[in-house]
Amino acid sequence: MAGIKVHGSVFSTATQRVFASLYEKELEYELVPVDMKAGEHKKEAFLSLNPFGQVPVLEHGDQKLFESRAITQYIAQEFPDKGTQLACPGKPIAPLLVWKEVEALQFDPPSSKLNWELVYKPMFGMTTDPAAVEENEAKLSKILDVYEARLSQSKYLACDSFTLVDLHHLPNINFGFGDRLSRKLFDATAPHVSGHNGQAEFQLPDRLG
Numbered sequence: 541m542a543g544i545k546v547h548g549s550v551f552s553t554a555t556q557r558v559f560a561s562l563y564e565k566e567l568e569y570e571l572v573p574v575d576m577k578a579g580e581h582k583k584e585a586f587l588s589l590n591p592f593g594q595v596p597v598l599e600h601g602d603q604k605l606f607e608s609r610a611i612t613q614y615i616a617q618e619f620p621d622k623g624t625q626l627a628c629p630g631k632p633i634a635p636l637l638v639w640k641e642v643e644a645l646q647f648d649p650p651s652s653k654l655n656w657e658l659v660y661k662p663m664f665g666m667t668t669d670p671a672a673v674e675e676n677e678a679k680l681s682k683i684l685d686v687y688e689a690r691l692s693q694s695k696y697l698a699c700d701s702f703t704l705v706d707l708h709h710l711p712n713i714n715f716g717f718g719d720r721l722s723r724k725l726f727d728a729t730a731p732h733v734s735g736h737n738g739q740a741e742f743q744l745p746d747r748l749g
């Protein structure tokens with residue numbers, strides 16, 4: 541046991557991003573559940589771990605880290621010899637840095653909004669807003685065109701192996717809008733993104749299996 545604690549919620553896609561990296565690195569960890577419904581993430585004890593009052597937080601030794609993508613990078617660098625590499629060995633780091641930003645700044649916003657409308661709202665007994673769904677599907681569709689072009693030329697986003705930046709997409713795709721959108725956006729228009737073109741490019745949902 542590497543003495544890792546994850547403070548978070550299994551329903552949180554940002555927490556799931558950290559779970560995915562620990563899974564790929566074959567690391568054991570303790571989940572410290574944060575009761576977000578009860579507002580635990582806005583109380584003093586949690587704010588002392590993350591002053592922004594958001595999950596996840598990772599504790600490892602003296603390190604107390606927030607921001608899921610920074611946490612996954614920390615895990616990959618701290619445990620280079622465990623599990624999957626999650627890097628591009630012997631290759632320039634630049635494409636990995638670029639696609640890390642693309643996921644966070646382009647892919648995540650419409651994906652998170654779609655998850656909110658299509659998954660969380662029904663779960664909380666709230667009504668989905670069809671206009672918000674349409675708007676964010678259109679945004680995501682344009683972004684997937686760019687991914688499709690990239691994945692027609694590169695096996696994975698950063699290089700020819702599965703890295704952190706591919707992993708960062710898993711929760712939004714796997715958890716939420718999968719059923720509805722995977723057929724409509726991914727399978728129909730972006731075969732290299734969905735991995736359904738007979739090769740093994742970007743089979744995201746399988747990773748969280």
Ligand SMILES: N[C@@H](CCC(=O)N[C@@H](CS)C(=O)NCC(=O)O)C(=O)O
Pocket residue numbers: 551552553554555581593594595596606607608609
């Ligand atoms: N950029 C942050 C976002 C974290 C985040 O938005 N967490 C959500 C759950 S998925 C949260 O804690 N929401 C509660 C809030 O913002 O008050 C990360 O990647 O860790």
